[in-house]
Amino acid sequence: MTTVMLVDDSPTILMSMSSILTKSGFTVATAKDGQDAMAQVASVKPNLIISDLNMPRMDGMTFIKEVRKLPGMRFTPILLLTTESEPAKRQEAKAAGATGWLVKPIGAENLLKVIREVIPGA
Amino acid sequence: MPGPWTRQPAAGPDRANARLSEAVAGATPVLGLLGAQLGDVVATTENAALTFLGEMQAVDAAAGELADEAGRLATLTAEQAGEISQIAHASRDTSAVINDLVEFIARRDQSVADLVEDVRGLSGYVATIQKIAKATNTLALNAKIEATRAGESGAGFQVVADEVRELSRQSDLAASVIEQQIGRLAQRLAEAMQDRAGDADRAGDPGRAGDGGRAGDGGRAGDGGRAADGATGQMGNEALSRRLRRVSTEQAELVERLESFTGRVEDASRELVSSSATVYGLTTSMMAGMQFQDVTRQVIEHVVSSLDDLGGQLATVADALAGRGDLSGLAELDGALERIQSGYVMERQRATHAHQFSGTGQPAGAPAPTADSPEIELF
Numbered sequence: 335m336t337t338v339m340l341v342d343d344s345p346t347i348l349m350s351m352s353s354i355l356t357k358s359g360f361t362v363a364t365a366k367d368g369q370d371a372m373a374q375v376a377s378v379k380p381n382l383i384i385s386d387l388n389m390p391r392m393d394g395m396t397f398i399k400e401v402r403k404l405p406g407m408r409f410t411p412i413l414l415l416t417t418e419s420e421p422a423k424r425q426e427a428k429a430a431g432a433t434g435w436l437v438k439p440i441g442a443e444n445l446l447k448v449i450r451e452v453i454p455g456a
Numbered sequence: 457m458p459g460p461w462t463r464q465p466a467a468g469p470d471r472a473n474a475r476l477s478e479a480v481a482g483a484t485p486v487l488g489l490l491g492a493q494l495g496d497v498v499a500t501t502e503n504a505a506l507t508f509l510g511e512m513q514a515v516d517a518a519a520g521e522l523a524d525e526a527g528r529l530a531t532l533t534a535e536q537a538g539e540i541s542q543i544a545h546a547s548r549d550t551s552a553v554i555n556d557l558v559e560f561i562a563r564r565d566q567s568v569a570d571l572v573e574d575v576r577g578l579s580g581y582v583a584t585i586q587k588i589a590k591a592t593n594t595l596a597l598n599a600k601i602e603a604t605r606a607g608e609s610g611a612g613f614q615v616v617a618d619e620v621r622e623l624s625r626q627s628d629l630a631a632s633v634i635e636q637q638i639g640r641l642a643q644r645l646a647e648a649m650q651d652r653a654g655d656a657d658r659a660g661d662p663g664r665a666g667d668g669g670r671a672g673d674g675g676r677a678g679d680g681g682r683a684a685d686g687a688t689g690q691m692g693n694e695a696l697s698r699r700l701r702r703v704s705t706e707q708a709e710l711v712e713r714l715e716s717f718t719g720r721v722e723d724a725s726r727e728l729v730s731s732s733a734t735v736y737g738l739t740t741s742m743m744a745g746m747q748f749q750d751v752t753r754q755v756i757e758h759v760v761s762s763l764d765d766l767g768g769q770l771a772t773v774a775d776a777l778a779g780r781g782d783l784s785g786l787a788e789l790d791g792a793l794e795r796i797q798s799g800y801v802m803e804r805q806r807a808t809h810a811h812q813f814s815g816t817g818q819p820a821g822a823p824a825p826t827a828d829s830p831e832i833e834l835f
Binding site: 342344345346347349350351353354357388416417418419420424428432433434435436437438439440441442443444445448451452 | 502505506509510512513516520740741743744745746747748749750751753754801802803830831832833834835
């Protein structure tokens with residue numbers, strides 16, 4: 335079973351994305367910002383992380399840099415799901431270690447398609 | 457805690473400026489109120505979205521169960537169709553057997569009718585034998601008469617004549633017995649065909665012709681024992697054949713109706729499976745649609761932040777008009793739009809800003825993704 339960690343300060347995003355992924359057979363863990371996610375990631379051991387960019391306490395960019403430092407998390411796919419659209423931010427995210435960039439709102443079909451692309455066999 | 461737009465007591469300002477200062481300062485609480493109202497909108501829409509999502513999850517679960525049930529129904533229907541197909545196959549085999557049976561009965565009836573005729577035909581030979589016996593008897597009588605005329609020399613001839621008469625008598629007797637047997641055989645054959653006619657009568661077959669029940673008289677010479685009407689027996693068999701054919705036809709029609717009904721049920725269950733899958737997919741799409749709440753929240757929060765900024769600017773203006781503080785704070789007013797613009801995260805915000813200052817008078821609309829900003833990008 336593939337485990338996905340959702341990181342977002344919006345309860346609506348966490349609930350809607352969680353419902354879609356659970357329905358599609360994924361195990362889902364949620365965190366309300368980067369700091370909350372860092373506290374869980376070692377125990378959850380996600381196969382994929384989907385994170386927002388602009389969050390309180392620890393934003394997505396900082397979270398990516400920090401989580402990449404953890405053992406076993408160097409190659410875990412991390413997708414940013416954000417309303418942000420600035421090209422410079424994308425490049426910054428790529429340099430920080432993000433795997434991909436998804437602009438909100440994203441359709442369920444596209445989300446699942448991207449997930450299957452970054453995790454073949456999911 | 458007082459904010460930057462809190463009113464300060466005037467310290468000797470020009471009267472007009474003082475009035476302006478008051479008016480401008482009075483606008484800042486309004487901006488604060490607007491910000492609070494917008495914040496409430498965010499909270500309300502968030503609660504509504506979460507409630508809706510909860511209900512959607514319930515609908516989704518029900519849709520999932522419906523899809524599962526539809527799938528099970530489709531499986532059962534397919535199994536039923538398989539069973540009915542086997543029944544139809546067996547039914548067609550049965551119909552073929554019935555048809556063969558009907559043909560066999562017809563052939564057998566014809567064979568029996570031919571046999572009856574052949575048997576009756578033997579009566580002619582019996583009549584011939586009886587004629588011969590009678591003629592022989594007459595000849596023997598004549599021989600005896602001649603033997604008597606011949607006197608003693610005709611004694612041996614008389615014995616022969618007597619023996620011949622005896623043979624003639626025995627032949628005649630044998631012929632009578634044979635005739636009786638022929639008559640009984642023909643009667644039995646005819647009665648056997650009558651029995652089948654009687655069965656058809658008892659079954660209430662409307663195709664029966666005649667009374668089917670005339671008894672034979674067995675031993676009458678000359679008519680070959682035409683004791684019962686074989687035609688009636690034949691008609692009874694025809695009635696039986698018609699009945700068998702009718703049963704076969706009705707069975708075939710029943711199977712055809714059953715196959716048609718099963719086909720319609722299969723079609724309906726397939727459509728149900730398809731509709732259930734559609735509903736299941738729609739609920740997923742609707743859940744994804746709730747992202748709008750987060751998008752609008754971010755836009756509104758930026759607006760609230762900009763209103764706060766504007767409130768601060770107005771407080772600066774009010775202070776300047778009232779003669780409080782220096783004029784350096786006014787420099788910040790020049791960068792107000794740039795500060796708002798720098799806070800944008802979405803293409804739509806930038807498009808709206810550009811449109812607002814383009815003077816075209818048309819709404820900006822949602823900008824299309826560009827090569828630099830695709831909606832989905834894997835690095």
